[in-house]
Amino acid sequence: MDPMRILVVEDEPTLASTIAEWLRREAFAVDVVHDGDSALEHLSVNAYDVLVLDRDIPRVHGDVVCRRLADSGAETRILMLTAAAAVRDRVEGLALGADDYLPKPFAFVELSARVHALLRRVxxxxxxxxxxxxxxxxxARRQVTRAGEFIPLANKEFALLTELVRAEGAVVATEHLLEKVWDEHIxxxxxxxxxxxxxxRRKLGEPALIETVPGVGYRIP
Structure with missing residues (x-):
């Protein structure tokens, strides 16, 4: 799976933290904010693949955040969360530009499945x-082999390798790797x-495959 970046906007700190940790276990880079102002600021400077957006947030309402993002033409997919489960509320959220709608309380396994479904559209x-x-x-299977031998990798190692292989021999800047594989707190x-x-490199074995380009980044020639 290609490394992806997600913004979680939820004003309840414990729930926001739990959502973020759940998604990070699946190797996503996740940023968290607790109000609409911060959400709009983050969306203006970072390219997110998915926005997990609580509808009822302070300072700038989630409806406004959703509408502004949808109107901007950004490719970010929006999963709206709300305690209101009525059909009317779901329809309103989708009309604002949300791609999916999940009422609270929800199972984290369903949240994860919906995020994955949105990512397939990105x-x-x-x-x-x-x-x-x-x-x-x-x-798809998160597997790496070299000369037919399976190489077990941790999530971040797999994400780094995927970026390098996708580059097809081009140099991948260190800053790009930080942005794609980690979150804003790095x-x-x-x-x-x-x-x-x-x-x-140690896990990939010899002869060495990854070349360091001093002051720039890394590549697999």
């Missing part, structure tokens, strides 16, 4: 298998990419 389907330099990367000056890349 980008064209991935090729069944990505291949480069003797590697076979299967995004320090841009951190050595997280370098450390994760070191672990990935």
């Amino acid at each position: 980008r064209p389907p991935n090729p069944p298998v990505l291949e480069r330099a003797g590697l076979r990367v299967d995004p 320090d841009p000056f951190t050595n997280t990419v370098r450390v994760t890349m070191m672990k990935l």
Whole structure:
């Protein structure tokens, strides 16, 4: 699965945190805000694949956030959450530009399934298998093999490798990897990419496949 970025807008901190942690377990990069002003600010500076939006949020109502995002022409898909479960409320939410609507309380497994369904609309389907330099990367099954040997990878390692293989030999900037694989809370000056890349290289074995381009990023020639 291609690494994706999600914005969760929920004014109840415990619920917001739980939603974010649930989605992060599935290797999504997740940012969290608690009001409409912050949501609009984040949407103006970051490209999100999915917006999980509570309808009843302070400062700027969720309806306004939804309408502005829909009117902007952004490709971000909107999953609206609300405590109102009446058919009329669902219809209103969809009319505002939401792509899907989930009433509270909800099962997190259903939330996850709906997010995955929206993600399938964001980008064209991935090729069944990505291949480069003797590697076979299967995004659907989250499997990597080299010379026919299965290589178990952690979520971030798999996401990094997928970005490199997709680049088809081009250099992938460190900043791009930070944006695609981690969330906004990552320090841009951190050595997280370098450390994760070191672990990935070790697991991929010899001869080394990933080349470092000093001051720029990484590539698989």
